[in-house]
Amino acid sequence: MAAVHVNAPGSDYDILIEPGLLRRAESWGLRGSVVVITNTTLAPLYGASLAAQLSAALVTMPDGEPYKTLETVGQLYAGCVSAGLDRGGTVVVLGGGVVGDTAGFVAATYMRGVRLVQVPTSLLAMVDSSVGGKVGVDLPQGKNLVGAFKQPEQVLIDPEALQTLPEREWRCGLAEVLKHGLLADPALLEMASCSQHNAPATAELVRRAVQVKVDVVQQDPFEQNIRAHLNLGHTFAHAVEQVSGYRWPHGEAVGVGLLAAARLSYHLNLCAVSLPEQVETILNDAHLPLRLDNLDPQALYAAMATDKKWQNGRSRFVLLRGIGQPEIVENVAPELIIATLEELQ
Ligand SMILES: NC(=O)c1ccc[n+]([C@@H]2O[C@H](COP(=O)([O-])OP(=O)(O)OC[C@H]3O[C@@H](n4cnc5c(N)ncnc54)[C@H](O)[C@@H]3O)[C@@H](O)[C@H]2O)c1
Ligand SMILES: [Zn+2]
8 A cells, every 4th residue: 555644734644545445444444423525426436335334424515616615515514414423523525626625625614623534536636636735615706715724634545436537537637647747756757648447557646646746735835935836837727727718627728738838938948948848748648738729829818917826917937947847937028928828829
């Protein structure tokens, strides 16, 4: 079994990665009252069996980002009350990032906080959203506007669950894995071509990608400095999501955002042209989009300029001097940003 240890503020916990974990829940050692929270897609796949093994109540929410709301949180609180979850109880959160964030927020706030066990089932949730303690929901005014920091008791990852993940979601998660590879672990760039059906291979991919996020988050648990490196490719990605009216899924936007960041790094003479070329090859191998299609560069630039990380109109990007060498660069000339976007049309 692979374990990654996390030193989080006020708590230490392990992230366990092991094929078959979901079939061996009796051995998880949970105490007290337990509620499993999942969504309607995952309930029949894994949720019902997990709740039965844990002798726990199963509470479900609808599937999808539009349900990552305070209204859903209210319904989940009601489900926890009906199930008799008390102060000493545990919420087991089974699902992708949407369930993880929403039900994680329930665990952070129900009765001023109960124990949380994260069981991420999407690749993105395994390598990204279940690590770092951020939980929360969207408001009509914007994404992730309400939330908390809530460290889990443990994170349990069963790579076998990836076999039922829709292929497009798998590819979207790969974009975040590639981001981690570019930030800190070049081996991940080679491993990203593995099949989602090869549990030993995905276990190793997840372990290494999780380690990158853990290393960054441990150095900067409250997002004061180097955690910003995790935004590699994301300034571009958020603009792509916004301008496309969210028709571009996050992971695909991150993929092309990584390429844009690598190309901008090259234009600023931070790296050789071989870096963006390598990123393009890797994205192509991962079947992620390489071009922005019909998205207008001026509109993308205007969307970026509203990024909350750009202070007083000064642009701010995470760029690369090379693989494993991220750097924050401010005040990049708008013409250069727009030229980079035009190259990707
Ligand atoms: N908290 C954080 O630090 C953090 C970081 C990154 C992203 N996020 C959040 O994560 C969310 C995105 O997460 P996501 O990409 O996992 O999306 P998601 O939770 O919507 O999952 C994607 C789809 O895959 C399905 N699914 C998940 N696992 C499956 C499995 N094993 N088998 C079959 N289907 C499965 C889900 O039901 C859903 O339909 C966003 O809301 C984002 O804001 C949070
Ligand atoms: Zn992301």
